[in-house]
Amino acid sequence: MRKKFKGTKGQQKILALAEISDILSKAEEVFDEKPDLADKYAKKARRVALKYKLKLPLKFKRRICKNCYGFLVPGKNLRVRTRKGHIVYYCLNCKKIMRVGYK
Numbered sequence: 001m002r003k004k005f006k007g008t009k010g011q012q013k014i015l016a017l018a019e020i021s022d023i024l025s026k027a028e029e030v031f032d033e034k035p036d037l038a039d040k041y042a043k044k045a046r047r048v049a050l051k052y053k054l055k056l057p058l059k060f061k062r063r064i065c066k067n068c069y070g071f072l073v074p075g076k077n078l079r080v081r082t083r084k085g086h087i088v089y090y091c092l093n094c095k096k097i098m099r100v101g102y103k
């Protein structure tokens with residue numbers, strides 16, 4: 001595990017977010033060839049978020065399965081459907097459904 005970022009809490013969160021964004025873009029790159037590695041990256045990104053008590057922005061949240069913590073790629077291992085008042089994400093890895101409300 002990487003050591004903590006220096007600086008104030010606010011600065012740490014910004015750095016942590018940048019790190020998560022970086023990790024997830026790597027996951028995206030390797031997904032086609034090495035889906036296992038992409039999942040590892042997704043788990044790592046989640047750990048960083050937990051460590052800094054970050055609320056993941058929606059664009060990151062929907063890339064990590066809430067059940068199996070796998071890396072999700074829409075159209076590949078993630079099915080997205082919209083229903084009345086919420087979006088339904090269906091993870092093809094663990095076959096679980098996540099519902100996300102939107103306003």
Ligand SMILES: [Zn+2]
Binds near residue numbers: 065094
């Ligand atoms: Zn899943």
